Amino acid sequence: MERDAFDGGGAMMEMHTQDIRAGAKPTAKTVRGDCIVGIELGGTKIICTLARGHDDIVETRRLATRDPVSTLADIERILDGWMRTHDLRALGIGSFGPIELNRSSDDFGRIGKTTKPGWHGADVVQRLMRRYDVPTGADTDVNAAALAEGRWGAARGLSSWTYITVGTGVGAGIVVGRQTVHGLGHPEAGHMLVRREPSDEWEGACPFHGDCVEGLVSGPAIERRTGMSGDAIADDHPVWEHVADALATMMHNMLFTVVPERILLGGGVPSRRPFLIPMIRSRLEPRMGGYAGSDVITAQLETLLVAPGLGDEAGPLGSLALALDALDATVTPNAATHA
Numbered sequence: 001m002e003r004d005a006f007d008g009g010g011a012m013m014e015m016h017t018q019d020i021r022a023g024a025k026p027t028a029k030t031v032r033g034d035c036i037v038g039i040e041l042g043g044t045k046i047i048c049t050l051a052r053g054h055d056d057i058v059e060t061r062r063l064a065t066r067d068p069v070s071t072l073a074d075i076e077r078i079l080d081g082w083m084r085t086h087d088l089r090a091l092g093i094g095s096f097g098p099i100e101l102n103r104s105s106d107d108f109g110r111i112g113k114t115t116k117p118g119w120h121g122a123d124v125v126q127r128l129m130r131r132y133d134v135p136t137g138a139d140t141d142v143n144a145a146a147l148a149e150g151r152w153g154a155a156r157g158l159s160s161w162t163y164i165t166v167g168t169g170v171g172a173g174i175v176v177g178r179q180t181v182h183g184l185g186h187p188e189a190g191h192m193l194v195r196r197e198p199s200d201e202w203e204g205a206c207p208f209h210g211d212c213v214e215g216l217v218s219g220p221a222i223e224r225r226t227g228m229s230g231d232a233i234a235d236d237h238p239v240w241e242h243v244a245d246a247l248a249t250m251m252h253n254m255l256f257t258v259v260p261e262r263i264l265l266g267g268g269v270p271s272r273r274p275f276l277i278p279m280i281r282s283r284l285e286p287r288m289g290g291y292a293g294s295d296v297i298t299a300q301l302e303t304l305l306v307a308p309g310l311g312d313e314a315g316p317l318g319s320l321a322l323a324l325d326a327l328d329a330t331v332t333p334n335a336a337t338h339a
Contacts, residue, residue, distance in 0.1 A: 034052065034087050034089050035050050035051060035052055035058060035082070035086045035087065035088060035089065036050075036051055036052070036053075036088070036089050036090045036091070036092070036320060036323040036324065036327065037049065037050055037051075037079060037082065037088060037090075037091050037092070037323065038051070038091075038092045038093075038094070038316060038317075038318070038319025038320040038321075038322065038323055039075060039091070039092065039093045039094070039095075039128075039319050040094050040141055040144070040315040040316050040318065040319045041065070041071075041075075041093065041094065041095040041096060041124065041141065042065060042096055042141055042168070042315070043065060043096045043115075043116050043168045043169060044064070044065055044168050045062060045063065045064055045065055046062070046063050046064075046065055046071065046074075046075060047060060047061070047062050047315065047316045047319075048060070048061045048062075048063075048075060048078050048079065049061075049316045049317075049319060049320060050082050050086065051320055053320075053324075054148075054151070054152055054317050054320055054321075058086070059082070060316065061078050063075075063078075065116075067118050068111075068118060068119055068122035068124075072122075072124070072127060072128075075128070076128075076131060079128075079131075079132065083132075088132060088134050089134060089135075089323075089327060090134055090135045090136070090137070090323040090324070090326045090327040090330075091128065091129075091132055091134050091135070091136045091137070091323055091326070092136070092137045092138075092144070092318075092319040092320055092321065092322030092323030092324070092325075092326065093109075093124065093125055093128065093136065093137070093138045093139075093319060093322065094138075094139055094140065094141040094142075094143070094144030094145070094315065094318050094319040094322060095111070095124055095125070095138070095139075095140060095141055096111075096114070096116065096140070096141055096169070096171075097111070097112065097114070097140045097141075097171070097186060097188065098111070098112035098113065098114060098186070098188060099111050099112060099124065099125075099138075099140060099186070100112065101138060101139060101140075101182055101186055102182075108125065108126060109123060109124050109125025109126045109127075109129070109138060110122065110123050110124065110125075110126075111124060113208075115169065115206070115207055115208070125138045135323075135326040135327050135329065135330045136323075136326055137321075137322030137323055137324075137325045137326035137329075138322065139180055139186070139322055140171065140173065140186050141171070141315055141318065141319075142163055142164075142165050142171035142172060142173040143163075143173040143174075143175075143180040143186065143187075143318075144173070144315065144318030144319055144321060144322050145163050145165065145173055145266070145308070145310075145314040145315045145317075145318040146161065146162070146163035146173030146174070146175050146180065146264075146318070147173075147175065147180065147318055147321040147322065147325070148310055148313075148314050148315075148317035148318040148320070148321045149161065149163055149264055149308055149309060149310060149314055150175060150178060151317075151321055152309075152310060152317060153264075153308060153309030153310040153314060153317075154262065154264055154306055154307075154308055154309030154310070155175070155261075155262055155264065155309075156309075158261045158262055159176075159177060159178060159261065160175060160176045160177065160258070160259070160260045160261050161175050161260045161261055161262045161263070161264065162174050162175070162254055162258060162260040162262075162263045162264070163175075163264045163266065163308065163314070164189075164190075164247075164250070164251075164263060164264065164265050164266070164267075165266050165267035166217055166218065166219075166247070166265070166266075166267040166268070166269040166270055167218070167219055167267035167268035167269060168218060168219055168220065168268075169190060169214050169218050170189075170190030170191075170213050170214040170217060170218050170267075171188075171189075171190050172187055172188075172189035172190060172254070173187075174187050174189070174258055174260070175260075176258065181258075189213070189250070189254070190212070190213050190214040190218075191206065191208065191209055191212045191213065191214055192212060192213055192250060192253060193209065193211070193212050194212070194213055194216070194246050194249040194250055194253070195249060196211070196216075196242075196245065196246065196249075197242075197245055200242055200245075202216075202225055202242075204216050204221065205218070205220060205221035205224045205225070206221070213246055213247070213250045216242065216243070216246040217242075217243045217246050217247055217269070218269075219268060219269055222239055222243065222269070225239060225242075226239050230269075230272075235273065235275060240273065240275075240276065240279065241279075243269075243276065244276060244279035244280050244283055245283060247265070247276070247280050248280045248283035248284050248287055249287065251263055251280065251284060251305065252284060252287040252288065255284075255288070255294075255297055259293075261304075262303070262304055262305075262306065263304060263305045263306075264306060264307065264308045264309075265277055265280070265305065265306070265307060265308075266307065266308040266311075266314060270307070271307070271311070271312070274307070277305060277306070277307060280305060281301045281302070281305055284297075284298065284301060284305070285298040285301065
């Protein structure tokens with residue numbers, strides 16, 4: 001599971017800021033080229049990416065998510081440095097939520113009531129828009145990752161899909177008609193309540209809902225339930241049965257409501273425990289109960305529920321997808337997401 005790299009100091013933590021792409025320092029070839037910037041703002045870490053496209057990354061920087069004042073200042077130092085040598089065309093911001101995404105709202109781009117201490121009300125998007133004054137795309141980090149999978153990953157060629165991430169929290173990016181789903185807010189499917197096995201009476205760890213999906217299967221929830229750090233939990237520990245049960249029920253609900261053509265399961269927990277996907281598949285079929293189109297669904301579980309095609313790169317590439325969409329919209333207003 002991901003760990004916070006929090007340090008109470010005010011300066012940007014160089015020990016947690018690193019170039020994670022070999023040979024990414026600016027050269028005579030890269031300086032002053034037209035670039036886009038993506039920011040993946042997660043609950044424990046941020047990844048800032050300078051690129052010409054998804055397959056032409058110039059530089060990537062990683063830092064820890066601290067308090068809002070320090071974190072946003074850290075991000076601005078990185079972007080300010082890049083702008084001294086590169087021309088910025090567009091910006092994409094994929095942020096942990098909840099976050100206001102209605103552009104007509106005065107609170108557009110502000111973090112809502114979150115489990116992340118100190119971040120409620122933090123102005124993320126408008127602050128960066130004012131500073132850099134370029135076309136800017138914003139969405140949740142998991143919606144952004146879902147868009148990247150549609151452009152370049154395991155959802156290419158599909159019309160609807162869901163990207164579920166299980167790590168510090170549980171999020172679901174839902175794409176229908178190649179557009180992320182928004183309404184009165186954005187989906188928070190990780191907080192849906194699920195029916196559990198009768199023998200499972202654990203109260204859950206979500207401060208808002210107790211035994212919602214996030215309260216049952218997130219990294220911190222698993223550690224709280226077992227009393228062990230994530231890396232110390234054996235693959236045959238009974239907690240994984242509970243995790244698979246809860247996620248299978250979540251996906252049952254998704255399949256009967258959103259009816260995605262594919263579900264991608266990513267994040268720190270399943271990526272470190274690849275046996276979870278087969279466990280969940282084995283639990284999905286009996287939950288479907290033979291109702292409606294469940295025969296069609298269960299016949300293709302091997303390709304319906306899969307790991308993300310982009311792996312750990314889905315998040316950073318998702319922020320670039322948001323930047324590209326914002327750039328497209330300046331040329332073709334109301335342009336749809338392109339593959």
